[in-house]
Every structure is written in structure tokens, then in C-alpha cells.
Amino acid sequence: LIAAVVIIWASWQALQQRQLIRLLAYATVAQAAYVLLIFPLANGITDSWSFDAWQAGIYLSISHAFVLAALFMVAGHILYIVNSDFIHAMQGVGRISPLTLITFGIAGLCLIALPSILVNPIWQSGQWWWLIVIIIGTLLTASYILKVLMILFAKLDDPVKHEGSLG
Numbered sequence: 236l237i238a239a240v241v242i243i244w245a246s247w248q249a250l251q252q253r254q255l256i257r258l259l260a261y262a263t264v265a266q267a268a269y270v271l272l273i274f275p276l277a278n279g280i281t282d283s284w285s286f287d288a289w290q291a292g293i294y295l296s297i298s299h300a301f302v303l304a305a306l307f308m309v310a311g312h313i314l315y316i317v318n319s320d321f322i323h324a325m326q327g328v329g330r331i332s333p334l335t336l337i338t339f340g341i342a343g344l345c346l347i348a349l350p351s352i353l354v355n356p357i358w359q360s361g362q363w364w365w366l367i368v369i370i371i372g373t374l375l376t377a378s379y380i381l382k383v384l385m386i387l388f389a390k391l392d393d394p395v396k397h398e399g400s401l402g
Contacts (some may be wrong), residue, residue, distance in 0.1 A: 245370060255322055
């Protein structure tokens with residue numbers, strides 16, 4: 236139950252942030268809470284879904300580590316380009332540095348999709364109520380990732396502001 240509350244609360248907090256690093260920090264908390272859902276799913280020692288839940292938990296942990304590391308590295312590159320942590324100041328960075336936009340987009344899509352690996356153990360164990368948490372968390376994750384992607388891809392207001400930046 237605590238994991239479910241943390242997933243929804245931290246995802247909602249990430250959506251409310253105006254600074255990219257804070258958004259990613261809340262995203263990290265929310266994504267770590269998905270791993271905690273393994274414990275109610277893996278309560279049967281001999282059940283097949285218990286083994287699937289442990290496998291999903293290990294895969295989820297490793298994948299989230301790489302995805303969040305990629306997002307934080309992209310955030311560092313964006314901070315270097317615009318010299319600001321505020322999301323609104325990052326307008327048009329994707330047009331100046333397309334690789335930054337592509338990397339953030341791919342890592343963001345992975346972050347959105349990764350909790351889906353828990354669906355099979357949830358369904359097999361008959362604990363369908365966790366699906367509601369995953370759906371809400373996934374929609375919130377998609378919202379804050381798309382919020383940043385839209386700003387990165389937006390048309391530049393002031394091209395001089397980013398002049399000389401390399402992607």
C-alpha cells in the first residue's frame with residue numbers, strides 16, 4: 236500500500252515541478268516504488284507468479300538505473316546548454332541539440348513503459364488492484380515526460396539566447 240501511495244504521490248509531484256532536476260528526483264522516487272510492488276506479488280514461494288515477480292523486479296531495478304542515469308545525464312547536458320534548471324528556459328533545446336531531444340525521448344519512453352513488465356505477475360497472482368496503480372502511475376509519468384519533451388521541441392523564442400551552444 237505504501238508503494239502505491241508513493242508511486243502516485245511522487246509522480247504527481249514530478250508533474251508539478253518547474254525545475255528539471257527536481258522533476259527527475261521525484262521521478263526516481265516514484266520509479267523506485269514500483270520495485271516495492273514486488274513484495275506483495277512474490278509472497279508465494281512455490282507459485283510461478285512469485286518467480287515471475289522476482290524476475291520482473293530484478294529487471295525493473297536494473298533497467299530503471301540505466302534509464303534514470305540517462306535522463307540525469309541529458310539533464311546535465313541541457314543545464315550546460317541553457318545555464319538554467321528551469322524547464323521553461325529549455326525551450327527549443329531539441330532543435331539546437333537534436334541528439335539531446337532523441338536521448339531524452341527514448342529514455343522517457345522507456346521510463347513510461349517499464350512498469351508494464353509487472354502486469355503478468357499481477358495478473359497471474361490475481362492481485363488486479365495493483366494494475367490501477369500502474370495505470371495511474373504510467374499516465375502521470377507520460378504526462379511529465381511529454382511536458383519536458385514539448386518544451387525541448389518547441390520553437391525558439393529567442394535564438395540568440397542559445398547561440399554558440401553545441402549539441
